[in-house]
Amino acid sequence: KVSNRVLIVGNDTQYYDLLSKCGSKFDILTLKRIQDLADFVLKQKVELVLLITDENFIQDVDRLKKLKQKSEFANIPIILIDNSPYPIPNNIQLAFQSGANDYIKKNGEEIELVARIELAIKQQKHNQELYLEMINQKELLGMMDKMSLFMDRADNSFIIFNPNGEIEWANEGFNRLYGYSLNDFKTKYGRTIFEASKNSEISSKVEQCVKTKKSVNYVAECQTSSGEYKWIQTTFTPIVSPLGNIEKFIAIETDITKLKETEEALNQKNEYMIALTNHLKSSNALLEEQQKEINAQYKALEEERKKSDDLLLNILPFEVARQLKSKGEAKPRSYKLASVLFLDFVNFTKITQDLPPKDIVHVLDSYFKEFDDIIEKHFIEKIKTIGDAYMCAGGLPLSNRSNPFNVVLAGLEIQNFVRGFQPDVYASSGLKWQCRIGIHSGDVISGVVGKKKYIYDIWGNTVNLAARMQEEGEIGRVNISEVTHEYIQPYFECDFRGKVETKGGDMVNMYFVNRLKPEFSLDNYGIVPNEAFTKIMNSL
Numbered sequence: 001k002v003s004n005r006v007l008i009v010g011n012d013t014q015y016y017d018l019l020s021k022c023g024s025k026f027d028i029l030t031l032k033r034i035q036d037l038a039d040f041v042l043k044q045k046v047e048l049v050l051l052i053t054d055e056n057f058i059q060d061v062d063r064l065k066k067l068k069q070k071s072e073f074a075n076i077p078i079i080l081i082d083n084s085p086y087p088i089p090n091n092i093q094l095a096f097q098s099g100a101n102d103y104i105k106k107n108g109e110e111i112e113l114v115a116r117i118e119l120a121i122k123q124q125k126h127n128q129e130l131y132l133e134m135i136n137q138k139e140l141l142g143m144m145d146k147m148s149l150f151m152d153r154a155d156n157s158f159i160i161f162n163p164n165g166e167i168e169w170a171n172e173g174f175n176r177l178y179g180y181s182l183n184d185f186k187t188k189y190g191r192t193i194f195e196a197s198k199n200s201e202i203s204s205k206v207e208q209c210v211k212t213k214k215s216v217n218y219v220a221e222c223q224t225s226s227g228e229y230k231w232i233q234t235t236f237t238p239i240v241s242p243l244g245n246i247e248k249f250i251a252i253e254t255d256i257t258k259l260k261e262t263e264e265a266l267n268q269k270n271e272y273m274i275a276l277t278n279h280l281k282s283s284n285a286l287l288e289e290q291q292k293e294i295n296a297q298y299k300a301l302e303e304e305r306k307k308s309d310d311l312l313l314n315i316l317p318f319e320v321a322r323q324l325k326s327k328g329e330a331k332p333r334s335y336k337l338a339s340v341l342f343l344d345f346v347n348f349t350k351i352t353q354d355l356p357p358k359d360i361v362h363v364l365d366s367y368f369k370e371f372d373d374i375i376e377k378h379f380i381e382k383i384k385t386i387g388d389a390y391m392c393a394g395g396l397p398l399s400n401r402s403n404p405f406n407v408v409l410a411g412l413e414i415q416n417f418v419r420g421f422q423p424d425v426y427a428s429s430g431l432k433w434q435c436r437i438g439i440h441s442g443d444v445i446s447g448v449v450g451k452k453k454y455i456y457d458i459w460g461n462t463v464n465l466a467a468r469m470q471e472e473g474e475i476g477r478v479n480i481s482e483v484t485h486e487y488i489q490p491y492f493e494c495d496f497r498g499k500v501e502t503k504g505g506d507m508v509n510m511y512f513v514n515r516l517k518p519e520f521s522l523d524n525y526g527i528v529p530n531e532a533f534t535k536i537m538n539s540l
Helices: 014-020 032-044 057-068 091-097 110-143 148-152 172-178 180-188 202-212 259-279 284-313 318-327 348-352 357-375 401-421 461-471 482-488 529-538
Strands: 005-010 024-030 048-053 078-082 104-105 157-161 167-170 216-223 227-242 247-256 333-345 378-384 389-394 435-449 455-459 476-482 492-501 508-517
Touching: 005 110, 014 024, 014 110, 014 148, 024 032, 032 048, 032 057, 048 057, 048 110, 057 078, 057 091, 057 508, 078 091, 078 110, 091 104, 104 110, 110 148, 110 389, 157 529, 167 180, 172 247, 180 389, 202 216, 216 378, 216 482, 227 259, 247 357, 259 284, 333 348, 333 401, 333 461, 348 461, 357 389, 357 401, 378 401, 401 435, 401 476, 401 508, 435 461, 435 482, 461 529, 476 482, 482 492, 482 508
Parallel strands: 005 024, 005 048, 048 078, 078 104, 435 476
Antiparallel strands: 157 167, 157 247, 216 227, 227 247, 333 389, 333 435, 378 389, 435 455, 476 508, 492 508
16 A cells, blocks of 8 residues: 655654654655755655644745745645744634645644544545546547547548537538438438437437436437438437536447348348257257357357447547547647658668568568567657668657657667577578668658548658668668757767768768767666666656
């Protein structure tokens, strides 16, 4: 069980002794002066502060008031213990006005003090949970406002209703499913779910959804504009506000006509089997075989149902769905600082000229899987592979200021891996698998492109310069631009290697990265950073 960390501020050791009797319930820290409280809390996480005042009661509550105005103190509960030797007018009022969560006069009961400490900590944790829940609900509601574009591209029908059940919006999948525009559908069948639905239990289903605040499922047979009958499975979901009110309903409809037909055929076959069993009890072998077929078909039906449900959860590409969840939209985004890494294998054509295609793919897969593991450790996003080339970038889609260091460390680790890895496929040319790596840091644009299959990619001169660094690199080395070098040079050993002309005619300085400086390295090769380096990166 995790102990609650309590900080006692003051010179009276009585309360330290008292709380120490509680065993592992509290992790007790002490501080002599309230003047040091600000710096202490920035370095140490505490769940509660026990502030003991003496004859300086007025000065202490004034200091407390100023501290509570700082964001890092706003959510820390503070219990003020009044040890002042003489009466102070309105001392309780002054304590609460200063931001204290509770006030206790000296020589209070031990049980009461412990109970009030536990209550203050419990209340603070409860308030934090409520706050996080409200934030999550707000993000969910905001996300729904931006989903219509992607709903339109889904095969399923999406319908949004207001709290009264009136139809407000439908996607293109709705038009394809029913053959009606939304206005024509409302004119023919009605404007509410109660009028339009062909399910006889729709009222009770909606009532259940409202009561439980959870999704309900139902099936109904509907007629399209062409006269065709379809079986529709509907998932009806409430969108609930942080206050518990239903803001909207969303209906996701799937055409399960083929599944129903299969189910009906299976039911008929099952009935036949029952009749056959009653009349041909001696044909056990045949009946068992038929029963196995039925079970297999039922299993296939359940698998189809599962695929249908999984489809609803995967109507959008992963990257688009992830961006919508974290950012609320999937528009192109600019990054002022990202670091791009390009890698290619030297003499790839010669090495692989005699290898079967499956062996080429096998070796590349072995390397690229390891590269994927390495960049993931360094918070780097894989962009794509083209043939024997590998491209990744740090500082996106989540921005961070440490991306030049992360990408350079990944480059050193990749080169170290390539040097020590021996593929299990022999190349008749006798050439070794070796690679060049180039890195450049700067601004890029990222976005999602494509129509039927979305692709996450990045663009900009930074990408071109990173590719140029790779082209001008050497086997087994990490070649970086001057821009990247300016970021990392205090912590890495680098060699200047001259200038290279870019496609635009500019001259760019290049550097080889040899290793981390010894004072920042955990290993002898300068690849693994130590704790001192990690602390510096975390402070960026």
